[in-house]
Amino acid sequence: MKADHFLLGETAWCPGCGNFPIREALAGALAELDLPPEQVLICSGIGQAAKMPHYIKANGFNGLHGRALPPALGAKIANKSLKVIVSSGDGDSYGEGGNHFIHNVRRNPNLAHFIHDNQVYGLTKGQASPTSDPGMVTGVQVNGVINPALNPLALALVLGSGFVARCFSGEKEHLKETMKAAINFEGYALVDILQPCVSFNKYNTYKWYKDRVYFPEVSDPTDWSAAMDLARQWGDQIPLGIFYNAPRPTFEDSLEVLSGEPLAKRPFEPNDVAGVQNEFL
Amino acid sequence: MEVNILVGGAAGQGMDTVMNLLGKSLVREGYGLIYTKDYMSRVRGGHNFSTLRIAGGTPWTTVHSVDIMVALNEETYKLHHHKLAPSGRVIYDPEVFTLPEEEDRGVAIELKKLAEEAGGKVMANTVAVGTLLVLLGMESNTVEELLEETFKEKEGMAGKNVNALKAGMAAAEKFCSACFPLPPKNEDSQKLFIDGNQVLGMAALGSGCRFLSAYPMTPSTGVMNYLAEKSKDYPVVVEQAEDEIAAINMALGASYSGVRSLTCTSGGGFALMVEGLSLAGMIETPLVIILAMRPGPATGLPTRTEQGDLEFSIHGGHGEFPRAVLAATSHEDAFYRLNKAFELADRYQVPVIFLSDQNFADTHRSVEPFDFSRLGYNRHLVEEGGYEKPYKRYRLTESGISPRAIPGQFPGETVLVDSDEHDQNGNIIESAEERNQMSAKRMRKLKALAEEMDEPDLYGDPRPETLLIGWGSTYGVLRETIDALSASGLKVAMLHFSDIWPLPQKRLRSLLPEVRLSCCVENNATGQLASLIRRETGLTVDKRINKNDGRPFMPDEIIKEVEKYHES
Numbered sequence: 001m002k003a004d005h006f007l008l009g010e011t012a013w014c015p016g017c018g019n020f021p022i023r024e025a026l027a028g029a030l031a032e033l034d035l036p037p038e039q040v041l042i043c044s045g046i047g048q049a050a051k052m053p054h055y056i057k058a059n060g061f062n063g064l065h066g067r068a069l070p071p072a073l074g075a076k077i078a079n080k081s082l083k084v085i086v087s088s089g090d091g092d093s094y095g096e097g098g099n100h101f102i103h104n105v106r107r108n109p110n111l112a113h114f115i116h117d118n119q120v121y122g123l124t125k126g127q128a129s130p131t132s133d134p135g136m137v138t139g140v141q142v143n144g145v146i147n148p149a150l151n152p153l154a155l156a157l158v159l160g161s162g163f164v165a166r167c168f169s170g171e172k173e174h175l176k177e178t179m180k181a182a183i184n185f186e187g188y189a190l191v192d193i194l195q196p197c198v199s200f201n202k203y204n205t206y207k208w209y210k211d212r213v214y215f216p217e218v219s220d221p222t223d224w225s226a227a228m229d230l231a232r233q234w235g236d237q238i239p240l241g242i243f244y245n246a247p248r249p250t251f252e253d254s255l256e257v258l259s260g261e262p263l264a265k266r267p268f269e270p271n272d273v274a275g276v277q278n279e280f281l
Numbered sequence: 282m283e284v285n286i287l288v289g290g291a292a293g294q295g296m297d298t299v300m301n302l303l304g305k306s307l308v309r310e311g312y313g314l315i316y317t318k319d320y321m322s323r324v325r326g327g328h329n330f331s332t333l334r335i336a337g338g339t340p341w342t343t344v345h346s347v348d349i350m351v352a353l354n355e356e357t358y359k360l361h362h363h364k365l366a367p368s369g370r371v372i373y374d375p376e377v378f379t380l381p382e383e384e385d386r387g388v389a390i391e392l393k394k395l396a397e398e399a400g401g402k403v404m405a406n407t408v409a410v411g412t413l414l415v416l417l418g419m420e421s422n423t424v425e426e427l428l429e430e431t432f433k434e435k436e437g438m439a440g441k442n443v444n445a446l447k448a449g450m451a452a453a454e455k456f457c458s459a460c461f462p463l464p465p466k467n468e469d470s471q472k473l474f475i476d477g478n479q480v481l482g483m484a485a486l487g488s489g490c491r492f493l494s495a496y497p498m499t500p501s502t503g504v505m506n507y508l509a510e511k512s513k514d515y516p517v518v519v520e521q522a523e524d525e526i527a528a529i530n531m532a533l534g535a536s537y538s539g540v541r542s543l544t545c546t547s548g549g550g551f552a553l554m555v556e557g558l559s560l561a562g563m564i565e566t567p568l569v570i571i572l573a574m575r576p577g578p579a580t581g582l583p584t585r586t587e588q589g590d591l592e593f594s595i596h597g598g599h600g601e602f603p604r605a606v607l608a609a610t611s612h613e614d615a616f617y618r619l620n621k622a623f624e625l626a627d628r629y630q631v632p633v634i635f636l637s638d639q640n641f642a643d644t645h646r647s648v649e650p651f652d653f654s655r656l657g658y659n660r661h662l663v664e665e666g667g668y669e670k671p672y673k674r675y676r677l678t679e680s681g682i683s684p685r686a687i688p689g690q691f692p693g694e695t696v697l698v699d700s701d702e703h704d705q706n707g708n709i710i711e712s713a714e715e716r717n718q719m720s721a722k723r724m725r726k727l728k729a730l731a732e733e734m735d736e737p738d739l740y741g742d743p744r745p746e747t748l749l750i751g752w753g754s755t756y757g758v759l760r761e762t763i764d765a766l767s768a769s770g771l772k773v774a775m776l777h778f779s780d781i782w783p784l785p786q787k788r789l790r791s792l793l794p795e796v797r798l799s800c801c802v803e804n805n806a807t808g809q810l811a812s813l814i815r816r817e818t819g820l821t822v823d824k825r826i827n828k829n830d831g832r833p834f835m836p837d838e839i840i841k842e843v844e845k846y847h848e849s
Contacts, residue, residue: 009708038689043534046700053697054708059688060697061537062709063530064560070494070527074534074542075688077492077518082538082688103523257516264539264687266516268489270620273515274653276483280473281309281650 001034003027009055013048018169018195018206022116023055025172026087029179030058041082043072045092047123049116052087066096069104069113073251076109079262080252083183084111091121094130094150101152105159105188109251112182112189115152116169118197119204126200136203153231156190157224157244163189164227164244168213169196170206171240178242187250194238212238221245282337282464284417285346287361288409289330290353292323298406299351300331300645303413306423308474308647311466313339315757316645319832322499322583328356337464339472339647341611341757345835348461349416351409353392354378370457372412374405388412388456395448400441407442411449418459421446473648477641477754478503480612481545481571483651484619486511489658490569491540494520494531499583500639501545501573525550529557529570536566537698539687541623541660545571548590549580555597558632562602564698565675565683565723567626567633569619574638576831585831586639588753588804591813594634595782601720603629603727606782608636610738610756612648615641618779620656625733627661629726630685636781638804640833641754662687673705674698677718681725731783739788741767741774747843748796750822752778752810755802755834762836766843773843778810784817793820798846800824802839 006027013019030040040058044050046065053060059082061071068088076084086093093101093115104113120138121127127140130150137144156164163185167175175193182189194213196206216230216239227244252258286303288296297318304316314335321327332343345364350371352358355378358371362384365371371380374392390412392405399408407428414421425443432438475483482504485493493508495501509519522528528544536542546554551572561568572594576587594606605625609615615637622633663684669676672694676683683705688696697707702719704710710719738756741763751759759775766773776788793799793814801811801822808825815821826842828834 012709036692037695038692041538041688051709054699057695059695060699060707061534061564062697062699062701063533063564064556064700067526067530067557067560070522070530071534071537073520074492074494074531074536075538076534077520077531078535078538078540078542079687079689099523100527103527255518257512257518263491263516263518266491268658270487270489270653270656270658273487274651276486276511276515277473277475277650280475280479281471 001031003031006030006037006057007055008057011055012051014199016198017048018118018197019049019116021169021172022114022175022193022195023052025176025179026052026056026114028176029183030056033180033183035083039081039083041072041075041084043068043075043084043086044088045097047089047092049087049089050092066092067100068092069097069100072111073104073107073109076111076252077258077263079264080110080258081262085183086111086113088115089122090115090117090119090131091129094152098130102159105156105161105190107251108160108162108187108248110186112179112185112191114179114182114191114193116195117152117192118195118201120197120201122197122200133203151231152190152192153243154228157228157231160248161190162187162245162247163242164231165189165191165242166194166240167191168194168209168240170210171213174240181242185245186247209238212236213240214238215240218243282462283340284335284348284461284463285344286333286349286351286413287330287347287364288351288353289328289357289361291326292321292329293325294353295406296329296331296353299409300333302407302410302424302427304333304645305474306427307335308472309423310419311468312463313337313467313472313647315340315343317343317640317833318643320584328360330357330361335463338467341760342836345837349413351413370416370460372409388416388453390449390452395452396445399445399448404442404445407445408449411446412453415450415453415458417461417463421450470649473650474645475612475648476503476643476645477609477612477615477637478643479507480616481609481619481637482507482511484616485543486515486517487651487653487656488620488623489541490543490623491516492518492532492535492542493544494522494528494535495545496522496525496528496550498547498550500575500642501547501571501637503642504545504571525553526557529554529568530560532568533557533561533564533566536568537564537687541567541627543569543571545573547573547575548577548593551590551593551597556599559598559600559602560700561632562598562600562604562723563700565630566698567630569622569626569633569635571635571637573642574636576829582831584639586754586804586833587829587831588638588809589806589829591636591752591781591805591809594636595813602723603631603730604782605631605633605730605780606636607633607780608753608778609641610753610777610779612646614779616651617655624657624659625730627659629730630682631726631730636753638754640804661685662690665691672696674707675703675705675719675722677705677722680729681722683722727783734780734783734785736785736788737776737778739774739776742772743774744772745774746772746797748792748799749773749775749839749843750799750801750810751775751803752781755804758834758836758839759802762839765836765840781810784813786818789814789818789820793822798823800826800843800846802826802834804834805829
């Protein structure tokens with residue numbers, strides 16, 4: 001299958017937006033993994049990144065702001081044969097959806113979470129996001145951001161995520177390969193993707209990232225402490241790569257009722273369960 | 282002929298043990314009963330009590346008066362002795378407290394001591410059951426049978442409990458034996474002893490519900506507990522969500538992906554869900570929400586009852602979209618009605634809110650076994666060859682219902698849903714023309730949906746002069762009220778709603794203008810159904826009888842109000 005097969009629609013993104021290479025990498029990953037579009041589900045919330053389901057040929061659940069993960073989990077439970085991908089922004093995933101992020105890392109469902117992390121709110125025109133660096137001045141944070149930035153990779157590691165990676169939209173080939181690894185990973189896989197917002201983030205520009213990113217050697221991807229060290233690097237040097245890759249039992253595997261046919265494909269006849277009322281006799 | 286039993290004590294003293302053991306035994310033996318709970322929002326201490334009423338047929342409601350009181354502490358006696366019949370009895374443990382000297386109805390049983398002698402003081406409640414059996418003139422074999430079943434996996438426990446039971450019986454003999462004659466047994470089939478939440482959980486299972494996501498919230502949690510227990514043996518997943526927002530969005534994801542899905546909550550949780558409710562309306566994804574009401578605002582009275590969320594359930598959620606609101610009235614009806622909720626949700630691709638409340642959820646009754654063959658499992662998914670290609674999730678149709686496919690159903694076809702306004706394919710649009718088309722398509726579903734609503738149940742005089750109107754869990758108390766008022770010579774009937782929204786209007790329009798006095802009886806402060814009737818039909822209900830202290834109505838309270846209006 002070719003990547004073009006998965007590209008569709010006219011996008012609403014600004015020229016030069018970091019979302020374009022992310023979309024191309026995702027289409028490439030799906031094509032190279034040879035996944036039929038009807039077997040893929042992309043869930044998103046609201047934001048520029050969250051428009052992805054409209055621009056990739058696959059099933060799509062473009063839900064509410066911050067709520068990309070819960071329907072993804074529900075869909076996976078109903079039909080575990082679907083490849084479920086969550087593709088949404090930093091505000092959506094870490095701000096409005098922070099609680100779902102925390103608890104789905106703990107659950108460890110088999111889904112890949114791609115976060116388009118541009119460190120700013122694009123759709124609402126330039127307010128700080130949870131990952132904005134301190135000091136960033138915006139129309140709302142008029143004296144500069146005063147809170148420390150949320151570190152999603154460190155948080156995911158602390159919560160027990162089995163797959164933690166950081167990519168940069170300017171390193172498309174690396175991004176595509178990381179996406180493939182995340183989609184194939186058994187369990188919750190977090191890929192935090194740094195991307196410039198050409199319209200509203202005047203700090204973290206393409207050049208800003210380009211000058212800082214590097215690929216460290218990850219000799220043992222099951223070394224949690226080493227992964228944590230990489231996750232905590234930020235500033236003049238920003239490491240990219242799969243920092244941690246150590247599967248643990250997935251949410252679906254832990255539910256005996258899900259073994260066998262996907263729930264959505266099992267037949268049902270009300271009379272077959274009538275015996276359930278005998279316990280009340 | 283009837284017997285009313287009240288068991289009271291502090292939270293944690295095990296009133297439920299007594300009632301469940303006694304209640305189930307009575308039902309097995311063929312007696313009709315109802316058992317309700319009044320409890321505080323705490324795990325230990327405070328004052329909780331349960332009431333059990335045994336009467337011919339199956340009683341519809343509990344009443345104020347008490348024949349036998351089991352007072353596990355002194356507070357129970359102090360709070361309830363005024364309700365005790367002159368011929369009543371109080372079972373109490375003289376080691377725990379003593380009755381006032383003038384009280385001659387005492388049945389002093391050393392509950393703790395006898396339990397310890399039988400094998401452990403936790404069995405004090407079993408001793409009390411033994412004493413109750415004697416007062417009711419019952420044999421012990423059914424209770425023994427139940428104890429064997431309950432403790433079959435706990436070596437020796439059944440035997441010890443039987444000893445405790447026998448000790449309670451022996452100690453009671455000297456007080457009064459069979460001094461509370463029971464009403465005649467029901468001759469027909471074996472009945473279930475079941476509470477409202479269990480009825481709903483079982484109806485969900487029988488409706489093919491495969492997924493429940495919820496955040497525990499009294500009084501809805503029993504539905505979660507029921508289905509979670511069943512998930513050991515049946516293909517249903519129960520997931521405790523991190524919050525109610527996650528709960529409704531998970532359920533929508535699962536429904537979109539192809540299984541019948543459910544969430545349950547109470548008012549505060551529903552408040553968190555309403556954005557998701559609106560999403561269900563927009564993406565036209567079937568969903569059933571059980572809203573077990575309790576008194577608000579905010580945390581309110583967490584373990585008590587109210588019908589305060591009717592308007593909230595009809596109007597909750599931003600924007601305009603079709604929905605249905607149904608309510609649990611009796612156990613008998615609610616089983617089939619929750620199935621109807623699932624059927625409507627699938628047929629019309631809408632959210633359906635099923636209103637319950639603490640009064641319904643926590644009340645046990647003896648009811649006929651349910652007929653599972655009456656339950657529907659019609660998913661209304663498109664079949665191969667049954668849709669126009671390429672597949673479009675929101676294809677415009679005359680009925681407003683678009684052919685629904687699920688992800689992965691057909692090779693090469695994908696299913697896209699979007700919370701933004703969308704075109705037929707599900708893609709974001711902003712054009713006025715497409716917006717109008719899509720909004721009109723959704724709203725068209727309301728017409729046929731309204732036709733599905735059952736007219737309210739009419740009970741009593743077919744040509745009433747006085748009409749009582751109600752909805753939901755007041756069904757039982759209103760029935761007994763009608764029986765009592767009819768017996769006193771009034772031409773009275775009740776009109777009771779199970780399907781509330783879209784409001785069925787035929788019976789209202791024919792009856793309301795004809796009666797001399799109409800009263801809307803509601804467990805809320807303002808009379809929300811009365812207001813809804815006025816808004817939808819232009820007809821005015823004469824009087825509103827309201828109660829919102831967190832306790833269910835008793836027949837005498839309604840009778841008093843109706844008589845007052847008659848006098849004036």
